Amino acid sequence: MATATEVTDYAEIPLNRLAPGQGGRICGINADNKLSKRLYQMGIIEGETIKVVRRAPGGDPLECCLMGYHLSLRSQESYAVLVLISIQHGLRKKRRWGMFRGR
Amino acid sequence: MAANMYTSDSGLRESTSIAPDIPVIAVMGNPNTGKSVLFNALTGMKQKVANYPGVTVDWHEGTAALPGTGSRLIDLPGTYSLTPHSPDEVVAVDILLGHMDSVSKPDAVLLVVDSTNLQRNFYLATQLMEIGLPIVMALNMSDMAQARGLVLDLSKLQQRLGMVVVPTSATKGHGIQELRSALAQAVKTAQPTSLDLFPVWRKHAQLLHDEFAGKGQKISSFELERALMDEDGLIEKRLVERFGVEMQNRLEQIREPLKESRPIAAIEARVRYGWIKELLGDVIKDSPQVHTMSERIDTVINHPVAGIMIFFLVMALVFQAVFAWSAPLMDLVDSGAGWLGSVVSANLPEGALQSLLVDGVIAGVGSIIIFLPQIIILSAFIVLLEDSGYMARAAFFMDRVMRLCGLSGQSFIPMLTSFACAVPGIMATRVIPDRRDRLATIISAPFMTCAARLPVYTLLISAFVPQQRLYGWVNVQGLVLFGLYILGIVAGIATAYLVKRVLLRGPSPTFLMEMPPYRWPNLLSLVVRMRDRSKMFVVRAGTVMFSVAVVIWGLAYFPRAEDLEQKLETDTILLQQVADEEERAERVQELAAQFAAAQIEQSYLGRLGRVVEPVFSPLGWDWRISAAVIASFPAREVVIGVLGTIFAVGDEDSSTGLKQRVHQAVRADGTPLFNLPVALGLIIFYAFCLQCIATIVIIYRETGSWKWPAFAWTYMTALGYLGAFLCVQLL
Numbered sequence: 001m002a003t004a005t006e007v008t009d010y011a012e013i014p015l016n017r018l019a020p021g022q023g024g025r026i027c028g029i030n031a032d033n034k035l036s037k038r039l040y041q042m043g044i045i046e047g048e049t050i051k052v053v054r055r056a057p058g059g060d061p062l063e064c065c066l067m068g069y070h071l072s073l074r075s076q077e078s079y080a081v082l083v084l085i086s087i088q089h090g091l092r093k094k095r096r097w098g099m100f101r102g103r
Numbered sequence: 104m105a106a107n108m109y110t111s112d113s114g115l116r117e118s119t120s121i122a123p124d125i126p127v128i129a130v131m132g133n134p135n136t137g138k139s140v141l142f143n144a145l146t147g148m149k150q151k152v153a154n155y156p157g158v159t160v161d162w163h164e165g166t167a168a169l170p171g172t173g174s175r176l177i178d179l180p181g182t183y184s185l186t187p188h189s190p191d192e193v194v195a196v197d198i199l200l201g202h203m204d205s206v207s208k209p210d211a212v213l214l215v216v217d218s219t220n221l222q223r224n225f226y227l228a229t230q231l232m233e234i235g236l237p238i239v240m241a242l243n244m245s246d247m248a249q250a251r252g253l254v255l256d257l258s259k260l261q262q263r264l265g266m267v268v269v270p271t272s273a274t275k276g277h278g279i280q281e282l283r284s285a286l287a288q289a290v291k292t293a294q295p296t297s298l299d300l301f302p303v304w305r306k307h308a309q310l311l312h313d314e315f316a317g318k319g320q321k322i323s324s325f326e327l328e329r330a331l332m333d334e335d336g337l338i339e340k341r342l343v344e345r346f347g348v349e350m351q352n353r354l355e356q357i358r359e360p361l362k363e364s365r366p367i368a369a370i371e372a373r374v375r376y377g378w379i380k381e382l383l384g385d386v387i388k389d390s391p392q393v394h395t396m397s398e399r400i401d402t403v404i405n406h407p408v409a410g411i412m413i414f415f416l417v418m419a420l421v422f423q424a425v426f427a428w429s430a431p432l433m434d435l436v437d438s439g440a441g442w443l444g445s446v447v448s449a450n451l452p453e454g455a456l457q458s459l460l461v462d463g464v465i466a467g468v469g470s471i472i473i474f475l476p477q478i479i480i481l482s483a484f485i486v487l488l489e490d491s492g493y494m495a496r497a498a499f500f501m502d503r504v505m506r507l508c509g510l511s512g513q514s515f516i517p518m519l520t521s522f523a524c525a526v527p528g529i530m531a532t533r534v535i536p537d538r539r540d541r542l543a544t545i546i547s548a549p550f551m552t553c554a555a556r557l558p559v560y561t562l563l564i565s566a567f568v569p570q571q572r573l574y575g576w577v578n579v580q581g582l583v584l585f586g587l588y589i590l591g592i593v594a595g596i597a598t599a600y601l602v603k604r605v606l607l608r609g610p611s612p613t614f615l616m617e618m619p620p621y622r623w624p625n626l627l628s629l630v631v632r633m634r635d636r637s638k639m640f641v642v643r644a645g646t647v648m649f650s651v652a653v654v655i656w657g658l659a660y661f662p663r664a665e666d667l668e669q670k671l672e673t674d675t676i677l678l679q680q681v682a683d684e685e686e687r688a689e690r691v692q693e694l695a696a697q698f699a700a701a702q703i704e705q706s707y708l709g710r711l712g713r714v715v716e717p718v719f720s721p722l723g724w725d726w727r728i729s730a731a732v733i734a735s736f737p738a739r740e741v742v743i744g745v746l747g748t749i750f751a752v753g754d755e756d757s758s759t760g761l762k763q764r765v766h767q768a769v770r771a772d773g774t775p776l777f778n779l780p781v782a783l784g785l786i787i788f789y790a791f792c793l794q795c796i797a798t799i800v801i802i803y804r805e806t807g808s809w810k811w812p813a814f815a816w817t818y819m820t821a822l823g824y825l826g827a828f829l830c831v832q833l834l
Contacts, residue, residue, distance in 0.1 A: 033335055033366060035613050040372035041184040042615055043223045048376075054405055058503035061512075063405075063618055067222040070618035072499050077613055 009087050015050065015078040016062065023051025023065075024085035031080035043067045044081055125166075126290040127175045127207055129199055131231065132215030133224050134181030135492075135619035137243045139163070141215055141273035142178040143627045145282070152635045153177075153206075160194040163635075169287035176213070177206065183223075185230040186333045186368075189536050193337060199234065200326060211237040211289045213282075218248035218270070219620065221387075225379045226372075228264070232298035234325050237289040238266045241282055245270035247620075254389040263382055265296045274625050300374050304328055307357045314353075320346065330354060332371050397492075397620035404496055414500050417493065418519060425481050425523040426554065432476035440469030458660055459653070467652030470738060471645040474526055474797060475637050481520055481527035482636040483629055485534070488516070490624035494534060495616055502614070508596040509603040511537065511614055514544040518595070521551035525798045526644075529805055530636060537612035543602040545805060546815050549798050550595035552588045552790070558740045559789045560587060566762045567782035583783075587790050594791060594822065644800040651737045651796045658708040659734060659745075664701065671698040693751075700751035708734055722788070722827040723781035725770055732788070737796040739789055780834035784827030791823035 012027055026048050029036050043066055044050070050066040061074040073081075132138040142163060143150070150165025163178040179198055180191035187193040194203070201208025214231055216224040231238060242248075242255075261268045267285040271278030299305060308328035315322055322342065330339040331354060343351045363370060404410055444461040451457040488494040494516070502512030513535045521528030528548045535541040552560075561584075568580045674694050681687040703709050712730025719729045727749045735742035743761065750764035768776040793799060793816045802812040 029369075033368070036366060037186060037333070037336075037368045038188060038613055038615055040368050041186060041226060042617075043226070043376065045369070045372045045376055053401075056499050056503060057407060057411065061499060061502050061614060061616075063499065067220070069220045069223055070620075072495070072614075072616045072618055074502070074614045076611065077615060 010084050011087060012082045012084055015052070015064070015073075015081040015083050016060075016075040018052040018083060018085070020052050020054045020062075022085060023049060024083045025049050026081060027084040028082035029080055030082065031077075035077060035080060039077070039081065042071060043069075044071075050081070050083060125173050125175050126210040127177065128167075128211045128213055128286060128290070129209035130176055130178045130213045130215065131195065131199070131227070132181060132243075133183055133217065133220075133227060133617075135617055136181070136215045136217040136224065137273045137622075138181060138215040139178055140490075140625045140628050141213075141241060141243055141271060141279075141282075142176060143625070143631055144273050144276060144279050146176055147627075148631065150176075150178075150631070152639060160191050162194065162198075163631075167283070167286075169283050169290070171287055172290065174286065174290065177209065182227065184227055185329060187337050190538065191536070196338075200323065209236065210293070211239065211286065213286060214238050214240045215243050216240055218242045218245045218253065219251065221383055222376070222379055225382070226375055229298060229300065229375045229378060232264070232266075232296045233300075233328070235295040235297065237292070237294055238296045239282070239285045239289045240264065240266055240268045241278070242268055242270045243273055244622075246272040246275060246277065247622075251395060252389060253387065256386045256388055260382075260386040263386065274623060300378055301328070301332070301371070303361060304331055307331065307361070311353060311357065315346070322346075331357060332367055334358065334367055395620065400621050401496075404493075405499075410500070414497060417488075417497070418516075421481075421484050421488075421516070422519055422522065424484060425477050425520055425527065429476035429480050429523075433473050436469060436473045436476070440465055440472075455660065455663075459656065462660070463653045463656035464649075467649045467656075470652060471641060471648050471797075474524065474640060474644075477524045478527045478530065478636055478640055479633045481523075481531060482633045485516070485531055486629045486632045487624050489534065490622065490628060492619045492621045495618045498534075498616060499618065508547075508599045510544060510599055511535070511540050511612070513616075514540060514599075517544050517548055518551060521548040521553060524553050524555070525549040525551065525795070526640070526801050529798065529801045530640075532805065539603060539607040539609060540612060542607060542806065542811065543599045545802055546602050546811070546818075547595040547599040549793055549795070549802075549815065549819065550591045550598060550791070552591040555738060555740045555795065556587075556789055558743055560584060560786060562743055562761065562765075563782050563786050566765050567777060567779055583786075587786065590787070590790055598818075639804075640801070643804050644797055647800045648737065648796050655708075655734055655737055655741075658711065659703055659706050659748075661707060662705070664705050667698055667701050667705075671695070696748075696751040699748050703730070703745075703748050721831070722784050722824070723778075723831045724785075725776060727768070727776070728785065732794070735794050737794075739792075739794045742789070742794075780831045783834065784830035787826035787830055788823040791819050791826055793819040 013024075018024075026044060026046050028046065029039055029044065031039060039045075048066055050064050053063045053065050053070065055062045056072075059075075061072045062078060063070055063072045064078075065071075130138060130142050142165065145167040146165030149167075150163050152161050153164045160180060162180060165176050165178070167174050167176050177198060179195040182192040182195045184192075185196055185199075187196050197203045198206050199209060199212070212231060212234075214228055216228065228238075228240065257268060257270070267289065269278050269282045269285050271282055273279075305324075305328055308324045308331055311327050311331075312322060312324035326338060326342070330336070330342050333339060339351075339354060342354075358367065361367075404413055444465045447460050447465065448457060451460065485494075488497065497515060498512030500512065501515040505512050505514050505518075514532070516534070517528045517531040519528075520531055525548050528551070529545050532541050532544050532548070535544060564580050564583055568583050571579050573579060573582070671694060675691060678687055678690050678694070681690060708730050709726065711733055712726035712728075715729050715733065716724070716726045719732070724732070727746070731742045731745040731749060734745040746765065747761050750761065750768060765777055766775075770776050799812045799816060802815055803809055806812070
């Protein structure tokens with residue numbers, strides 16, 4: 001059983017802080033009811049993988065890829081999406097279910 | 104039924120009364136699924152835009168022949184779910200549930216799905232399947248999915264979904280026949296699809312339904328289920344509006360024990376997407392991860408350097424097209440109207456009828472038609488940009504910049520277009536999903552320096568701004584013109600900012616925009632859209648514009664000065680004695696011009712000019728300028744013609760003639776009427792004011808109420824007055 005202390009090789013990072021090319025599993029959504037409803041229906045739900053594809057000139061908004069399609073969101077919205085990224089890639093498989101524990 | 108917040112009672116009844124027994128099929132789907140292209144493929148040109156008084160969203164309705172039956176197809180606005188967020192989505196859900204007064208409840212649904220993006224597209228499918236209507240699913244863009252290597256077990260998918268699934272490619276016309284037979288079958292058997300992912304919620308919704316039914320109030324249990332699951336959603340809000348606090352309390356009571364630690368929306372999304380994942384895992388045989396064509400294009404189009412260059416090229420092309428390509432067509436309309444006018448003048452006796460036809464009717468119709476080239480060209484570009492997928496990229500690119508003035512990237516193209524003409528610009532605001540952003544864009548778009556302001560600017564600048572150079576090379580006249588463009592942009596940005604901060608306060612809208620893959624646009628869609636937009640403009644805006652043009656004509660024509668008319672006649676006869684033919688013609692023309700000036704002076708328009716003179720005298724305007732400004736209410740550029748008449752400039756060579764006359768014009772006390780501050784003030788007034796009936800009507804049309812055009816007109820006129828006032832007082 002993974003506990004919070006064991007998940008040191010992973011970091012929960014808001015989506016807007018990821019660099020293009022970086023991605024991981026969505027592990028939390030900290031948004032008000034209205035925004036979270038829209039995020040959910042667009043497929044931004046916990047457990048899905050999401051990847052930042054590029055940023056617009058000026059760094060914002062960013063374009064992500066999830067469920068095989070591309071979505072663009074501003075920092076303001078993507079800040080609410082927490083992504084679990086692995087710092088050491090080799091550990092990813094072993095800790096597959098770790099993200100459901102952390103919360 | 105009073106349930107609908109977007110309809111008024113006087114909907115287009117005719118559309119229901121055409122043939123009540125023809126089955127109605129609602130076409131639904133996510134945005135960017137090629138839904139409208141498929142709709143066009145099914146209906147051809149047998150369709151029209153349905154718009155209802157008070158409803159700002161419109162949709163297309165058409166008839167499609169199915170084997171053995173006809174059908175009425177309603178192309179609903181694209182939605183991502185049945186949890187409506189925008190007015191578009193509300194309309195879609197309303198029609199689907201049979202709440203739209205003038206549209207009968209659909210008998211079946213055609214669900215259009217993007218085959219290259221099944222997972223997210225199926226979200227709407229799971230919700231639709233709960234309504235209890237027969238559904239046919241079109242797996243659109245199946246050719247693209249196939250090219251990517253997607254292999255589906257179609258029969259298994261049909262079996263699991265309990266509906267007929269037809270692979271289609273709307274752009275290529277594949278699968279359309281199959282779709283027709285599937286729709287005919289679905290309408291005939293009327294076998295509803297069903298899905299029960301939330302049995303507990305459904306049970307409670309049913310109980311609540313029975314409870315209210317017991318009190319004689321009918322609400323569908325589907326709606327109650329949606330209201331229960333969509334906390335603080337629009338469906339709940341409207342049920343509470345209808346049934347009061349009692350409904351609110353009941354919904355909350357039921358929700359409380361069912362809530363787990365997570366928000367209901369999270370549970371709903373997780374269950375639905377879980378079901379979809381399992382289903383797709385079952386039916387997808389092969390789906391290799393490939394680097395799609397679209398992604399490869401994007402590496403160029405969204406490249407930091409090349410992307411910006413492409414962006415500016417595309418925007419320059421759009422602007423060039425709307426501004427310059429339309430010019431020859433507009434000239435053609437202009438000269439056509441002029442020609443028709445001269446033909447009528449030549450063949451009708453002089454008098455009120457001739458003048459009404461020439462200066463009222465023909466000029467009025469011409470002033471409407473003249474907008475069409477720009478509207479048609481811009482609609483074509485919007486369709487091309489939207490359908491190809493570039494529109495989303497442009498909005499993505501410009502979002503940061505547009506946010507500085509409180510708008511979003513989607514406001515960029517409407518604003519850009521407004522430099523040519525605010526009318527197509529405001530029509531283009533439909534791409535903006537957020538209502539507040541859209542209104543702010545609509546209100547600030549008319550500040551952009553449109554083509555109609557240029558003749559006014561050119562005349563006044565060339566007449567009053569000295570033709571000299573600063574530092575040897577900066578042309579002062581050019582500088583003033585440039586300054587006016589900047590003035591418009593600054594005023595527009597400030598207005599957008601103010602509207603969003605003061606009038607439409609609220610949280611900044613969520614910006615979630617799908618970036619659809621690049622696709623080839625479809626010709627039929629292009630034609631249909633150009634036709635619809637032009638028709639809408641001519642029918643909706645044209646009638647008002649025409650009436651205003653005729654009213655202004657009447658003000659300038661009546662009452663007739665009969666003594667002047669007689670004098671003109673006798674004077675003209677006297678001129679017969681002048682031997683030299685050339686001189687005679689010149690003198691006749693001069694007399695006619697003088698008569699026209701005298702006539703307009705004592706017309707209602709001239710009198711009105713005198714009445715409002717005190718209001719405008721702080722700006723240095725006398726009755727003549729005031730009357731010309733009033734007469735230019737339908738369109739700014741009219742002011743030039745009216746000034747020409749008032750200052751008795753003949754038809755020939757009017758622009759230089761007018762320049763001279765305007766220069767020479769004096770007030771009653773002998774001082775010159777125009778000096779630099781007064782002229783600049785007039786220019787600034789025209790930079791700000793909303794003297795354009797077409798823009799006013801289109802604002803009404805796009806906002807659905809007279810409140811916004813009234814506000815825009817008052818605000819812009821006040822700003823123009825203030826600008827002119829400051830100019831005269833400070834300079």
